[in-house]
Amino acid sequence: xxxxxxxxxxxxxxxxxxxxxxxxxxxxxxxxxxxxxxxxxxxxxxxxxxxxxxxxxxxxxxxxxxxxxxxxxxxxxxxxxxxxxxxxxxxxxxxxxxxxxxxxxxxxxxxxxxxxxxxxxxxxxxxxxxxxxxxxxxxxxxxxxxxxxxxxxxxxxxxxxxxxxxxxxxxxxxxxxxxxxxxxxxxxxxxxxxxxxxxxxxxxxxxxxxxxxxxxxxxxxxxxxxxxxxxxxxxxxxxxxxxxxxxxxxxxxxxxxxxxxxxxxxxxxxxxxxxxxxxxxxxxxxxxxxxxxxxxxxxxxxxxxxxxxxxxxxxxxxxxxxxxxxxxxxxxxxxxxxxxxxxxxxxxxxxxxxxxxxxxxxxxxxxxxxxxxxxxxxxxxxxxxxxxxxxxxxxxxxxxxxxxxxxxxxxxxxxxxxxxxxxxxx
Amino acid sequence: xxxxxxxxxxxxxxxxxxxxxxxxxxxxxxxxxxxxxxxxxxxxxxxxxxxxxxxxxxxxxxxxxxxxxxxxxxxxxxxxxxxxxxxxxxxxxxxxxxxxxxxxxxxxxxxxxxxxxxxxxxxxxxxxxxxxxxxxxxxxxxxxxxxxxxxxxxxxxxxxxxxxxxxxxxxxxxxxxxxxxxxxxxxxxxxxxxxxxxxxxxxxxxxxxxxxxxxxxxxxxxxxxxxxxxxxxx
Numbered sequence: 001x002x003x004x005x006x007x008x009x010x011x012x013x014x015x016x017x018x019x020x021x022x023x024x025x026x027x028x029x030x031x032x033x034x035x036x037x038x039x040x041x042x043x044x045x046x047x048x049x050x051x052x053x054x055x056x057x058x059x060x061x062x063x064x065x066x067x068x069x070x071x072x073x074x075x076x077x078x079x080x081x082x083x084x085x086x087x088x089x090x091x092x093x094x095x096x097x098x099x100x101x102x103x104x105x106x107x108x109x110x111x112x113x114x115x116x117x118x119x120x121x122x123x124x125x126x127x128x129x130x131x132x133x134x135x136x137x138x139x140x141x142x143x144x145x146x147x148x149x150x151x152x153x154x155x156x157x158x159x160x161x162x163x164x165x166x167x168x169x170x171x172x173x174x175x176x177x178x179x180x181x182x183x184x185x186x187x188x189x190x191x192x193x194x195x196x197x198x199x200x201x202x203x204x205x206x207x208x209x210x211x212x213x214x215x216x217x218x219x220x221x222x223x224x225x226x227x228x229x230x231x232x233x234x235x236x237x238x239x240x241x242x243x244x245x246x247x248x249x250x251x252x253x254x255x256x257x258x259x260x261x262x263x264x265x266x267x268x269x270x271x272x273x274x275x276x277x278x279x280x281x282x283x284x285x286x287x288x289x290x291x292x293x294x295x296x297x298x299x300x301x302x303x304x305x306x307x308x309x310x311x312x313x314x315x316x317x318x319x320x321x322x323x324x325x326x327x328x329x330x331x332x333x334x335x336x337x338x339x340x341x342x343x344x345x346x347x348x349x350x351x352x353x354x355x356x357x358x359x360x361x362x363x364x365x366x367x368x369x370x371x372x373x374x375x376x377x378x379x380x381x382x383x384x385x386x387x388x389x390x391x392x393x394x395x396x397x398x399x400x401x402x403x404x405x406x407x408x409x410x411x412x413x414x415x416x417x418x419x420x421x422x423x424x425x426x
Numbered sequence: 427x428x429x430x431x432x433x434x435x436x437x438x439x440x441x442x443x444x445x446x447x448x449x450x451x452x453x454x455x456x457x458x459x460x461x462x463x464x465x466x467x468x469x470x471x472x473x474x475x476x477x478x479x480x481x482x483x484x485x486x487x488x489x490x491x492x493x494x495x496x497x498x499x500x501x502x503x504x505x506x507x508x509x510x511x512x513x514x515x516x517x518x519x520x521x522x523x524x525x526x527x528x529x530x531x532x533x534x535x536x537x538x539x540x541x542x543x544x545x546x547x548x549x550x551x552x553x554x555x556x557x558x559x560x561x562x563x564x565x566x567x568x569x570x571x572x573x574x575x576x577x578x579x580x581x582x583x584x585x586x587x588x589x590x591x592x593x594x595x596x597x598x599x600x601x602x603x604x605x606x607x608x609x610x611x612x613x614x615x616x617x618x619x620x621x622x623x624x625x626x627x628x629x630x631x632x633x634x635x636x637x638x639x640x641x642x643x644x645x646x647x648x649x650x651x652x653x654x655x656x657x658x659x660x
Contacts, residue, residue, distance in 0.1 A: 045532045047567045058528045064567065334516075 004072060006179050009139065009196025011038065011071040013061050024074045030054075030067040037069050039191055040218030056215050057191055059171075071194045078137040078181045085131040087124075087160035092261075095125050098253055102129040105251060106199065106229050113232045113241055116255035117264055117424050118361070118390025122233050123153065125255075126201060127160055129231065134164060134181060138198035141183040141223065143190055145210035147172055149203060149362045154184050187216045193223035200224045201231045206238055206383040207361060235361075235390060236383035236420065256424050262399030263425045265392045267385075267418055269375075269405045276373050276406065277309075282316045289371060289404060291322050294351060298369045298401065302354045303388060305377035307332045313354050313373075323352075330354040361387040364394050367401070375405035375414060385417035430458035431536050432521070453542055456535045464517035465540060468510060468660055476508040476634060478660045493634055506641050506653065510631055510660035511544045518659050522630065526595065529566045534573040537629065541658045542578055548656060550625035552617075553579040556640055557587040557609070574658070575627045584615045585640060594636055602633050609643035619648035626655040 013030060030037050031052060041056035051065040091099055105112045106129055116122050133140045144150050147170045154168045167180030169189045187210045202220060210216050224230060232241060244250045276283050293300045304313055310330035317328050327350045331341045345353045346365055357379065370391055392401040405414060427436045437458035445452040468477055473491035480486045497505050512518055525533040555571045563569050572581060588608045626640050637655045644651055
């Protein structure tokens with residue numbers, strides 16, 4: 001508790017004993033009415049001494065019955081400076097329109113949901129909004145469920161707001177908490193904040209682990225000041241957000257065109273009767289599709305549902321005569337060479353990358369085409385199918401390409417995904 | 427239906443006919459089979475002393491792992507026979523981090539799940555848990571080893587641990603091996619372990635240092651005790 005200013009807007013665990021006399025701090029019982037005050041989860045688990053503790057947010061330090069949560073709700077005002085934005089890129093007319101509407105809604109204290117197709121240029125559309133808030137001396141946060149996205153956003157915002165103090169926080173690196181005017185972090189980090197932000201932007205609200213996670217929704221609500229404004233970004237709006245749109249809590253802004261003005265590539269769907277992979281051999285029709293992609297000179301992302309299948313597909317592909325000359329690799333979340341392999345694929349040193357859903361969003365590969373094997377697997381939600389399809393045709397000079405869903409049984413999620421893409425293209 | 431303690435998904439525990447027809451209380455599964463599959467059994471051909479995995483060629487020839495060969499140099503024939511169930515892999519590491527570092531007490535039921543069948547096969551007169559120092563217990567508000575085994579067997583907690591030691595889990599391999607004896611027999615127990623079969627219980631066997639110290643502590647007071655040991659993981 002040496003430096004309380006760096007902890008403004010944050011909350012942390014204290015025990016009953018260390019009640020200091022500091023009046024700037026509020027103290028609440030960490031567990032009340034069987035609910036954890038930090039993450040909102042119901043508390044059931046018991047220690048042998050009968051005290052209950054919260055399992056849901058235990059990784060941030062265990063909260064036990066009798067602990068108190070100390071919150072630093074001191075007001076902070078940053079210097080007012082009109083010209084925080086140091087970016088001189090140009091928005092397309094459509095991006096410009098959304099960007100202005102966002103600022104307008106923010107001034108009117110209205111929450112906004114941006115429903116934008118993949119590759120619409122969402123980050124750039126946020127700049128004016130963030131600038132508005134920062135120039136009033138307010139505190140803002142951009143949170144994403146994915147560490148990769150946080151790592152990608154941080155340098156872009158740092159370049160766009162190079163005079164502003166920006167904090168980056170996620171679970172894979174420890175940074176001392178600081179009082180930053182702009183915070184870029186994972187949604188999990190929001191659990192550490194309380195009434196901190198005037199503006200909270202949540203990116204990729206449709207992605208794991210934020211989607212349908214009550215703990216993280218609770219955290220987002222808590223991290224925002226009572227009069228704060230929330231902005232959601234998504235390529236596939238979730239039901240709860242749409243419900244809020246219906247009752248008027250959130251205004252929805254739709255961006256149906258990619259920044260280059262092109263349509264989303266429409267997925268091709270193909271039914272297979274026999275297994276995709278049997279006795280170490282890939283289904284001939286599937287193989288034909290794979291070879292066709294390579295012959296046209298496009299790099300291929302081959303999505304498989306489970307990590308264990310990656311080596312099987314790899315060895316099957318390597319046996320194929322027509323693919324002898326081709327460099328093939330597989331990548332998954334825990335892969336130690338994950339970053340290098342992705343980089344190699346980006347530089348076109350690898351032609352086929354067999355992957356799980358880790359590469360479903362937030363990544364851009366030039367000219368890439370995708371094939372999803374077992375697209376009917378329950379791991380693929382409509383949202384992830386749309387995201388995967390969104391990897392294709394992101395460049396200005398190459399706006400179309402192949403997205404192939406291979407399935408045995410047509411699922412609801414497949415239908416929803418295709419419907420959504422058609423609707424956006426209308 | 428039950429909620430898996432690791433992934434929070436609902437699952438249906440498998441019920442055998444024996445369990446259904448018996449009047450006795452059966453062990454209730456806490457883990458779904460997806461999570462259970464993350465844990466890897468120790469290989470069937472393993473070290474004949476500590477049941478550890480044999481890594482080097484020399485290990486495979488003699489069926490004794492490099493750790494045990496080192497103990498043989500110190501203790502000669504008087505090595506500690508140890509049984510374990512699982513291999514220390516990423517899943518087990520994560521489980522132990524949550525259990526011991528974050529203090530997620532209910533995970534002791536998961537550990538029970540993993541070892542109860544194997545522990546039931548070992549018969550001993552006394553089951554002695556490896557103690558945790560008082561300061562660690564105060565911090566976690568439970569004893570990590572006793573919490574696992576207390577429900578499965580009758581524990582005889584005759585060992586105590588001197589406070590103020592760094593936890594084994596935070597040390598490097600070399601530091602672990604060099605750690606000093608910190609166990610003692612609690613004075614208030616007046617039972618005789620001589621000529622009795624004693625099973626020392628711990629959660630993980632890494633280098634064996636802890637369990638050898640514990641055995642030595644028991645042997646100083648009861649030189650004729652017949653001691654072996656058990657852990658969930660090796």
